[in-house]
Amino acid sequence: MLTQRHPQHRAAFLEAFLSGLVELIYPAICLSCRKKLPPDTLRRRVCPQCWNGIKKCVPPFCRRCGRQLDSRAPGKNICPECVRTQLHFDRAFSACRYEGVAKDLIHQFKYGQKHYLGETLGRLMVEHALTYHLPFEVIDGVVPVPLHKAKLREREFNQAEVLGAFVAREFEKPVIADALVRRRPTRTQAELSGRERFANVRESFAVADSGDVRGKNLLLVDDVLTTGATSSEAALALKKSGAGIVFVLTLAN
Ligand SMILES: [Zn+2]
Ligand SMILES: [Zn+2]
Structure with a gap:
């Protein structure tokens, strides 16, 4: 199998699999507006629009x-x-x-x-x-x-x-x-x-x-x-x- 012969493919596969799992456990939606989160904000759980709306x-x-x-x-x-x-x-x-x-x-x-x-x-x-x-x-x-x-x-x-x-x-x-x-x-x-x-x-x-x-x-x-x-x-x-x-x-x- 391709994934077994090429570690980089296996790593990518594993990463996709794991992030799929994470999405299952924590639905990837913004905690404030409930819209789907861009991938780079998954950890923060708040979309850029809501985040920038926070009044500092x-x-x-x-x-x-x-x-x-x-x-x-x-x-x-x-x-x-x-x-x-x-x-x-x-x-x-x-x-x-x-x-x-x-x-x-x-x-x-x-x-x-x-x-x-x-x-x-x-x-x-x-x-x-x-x-x-x-x-x-x-x-x-x-x-x-x-x-x-x-x-x-x-x-x-x-x-x-x-x-x-x-x-x-x-x-x-x-x-x-x-x-x-x-x-x-x-x-x-x-x-x-x-x-x-x-x-x-x-x-x-x-x-x-x-x-x-x-x-x-x-x-x-x-x-x-x-x-x-x-x-x-x-x-x-x-x-x-x-x-x-x-x-x-x-x-x-
Ligand atoms: Zn939001
Ligand atoms: Zn004061």
Whole structure:
């Protein structure tokens, strides 16, 4: 048989066979618009059109929460929310706006058990961190924002942990996975107003072993930053246990 005599043919055959198998297991359609995916986007699972439709966060940024500032108001480097509210982290960075394709993908990742989207979405965070010079050289470890154990049981995985692991691997930093714990269940932040969100998470985080974080500069990782209430409370718990600088990196805001 031809395929047995010519290894290159056999390799090509095998590759076609395997990619056929992959297509069977993971239908090759865009996760957002459901159109057929071009072959070079199979791994990402999002077609070029949807991918380019993701609204990336671009400068000017608020120097505290990382939200995009109105470029028509020059000279300001802090947003109105951060003037009113004290956030306990030093600076947050978010890769894109929480809307459209990004919002859809985050929902599928979080609630649709699509763990594999962690790599696609994690890459957006890494690109943002590199483009806008998140100072990784000072970071000693990556801390994913934990879920309460009841919520973890319900969802089966912590999306922040998947994203945190990806970011940590790319920047060759250790993950301090169990640094933080949720002391009590909290209501879903999305159901609450801005002020309620801060009350909802107040003192809801604790550091399991302060030896894990004392004297360390940390990067807190979560999927979405809205008011910053959750990240701020988590950062406060870390700082009370002796952490140094606490930066926050999220996928969207
Ligand atoms: Zn698409
Ligand atoms: Zn701000």
